[in-house]
Amino acid sequence: MVEFTLVFPVLAILLFGVIQFGIAFNNYLAVTDAVRAGSRQAAVARFLPASQRVPTVESKVRSSANNLNQSKLKVFVTPTSDWDPGSDVTVRATYPYSISLLGVVVKTGTLQSSTTERVE
Secondary structure, eight states: OHHHHHHHHHHHHHHHHHHHHHHHHHHHHHHHHHHHHHHHHHHTGGGSOHHHHHHHHHHHHHHHTTTSOTTTOEEEEEESSSSOTTOEEEEEEEEEEEEEETTEEEEEEEEEEEEEEEOO
16 A cells, blocks of 8 residues: 555556647647648639738648647738749648646757648
């Protein structure tokens, strides 16, 4: 019983750390997948009216990352030209993360992902 009392807090902290890391990694995968979906939308968006291209791409990123807090998700779309065929368009997203163990914040930062695709 004494050994269990000494070892249990360490095991609990390790378990909670693994869970927190898993949540942060899941958020990273969601951001990466959302950026990929948004960049694919941007690659085929040149037939849309110019005023609807960026909002359409941003909407695609946000709908692909629907499990994240949308108010914290920042999306940036950067076309290198006026959406000409063969030009590049870059979609980037950032999302904050925080890893805490038993209420103590151990690590904070920003998850970010970026993808560049060629406009078709």
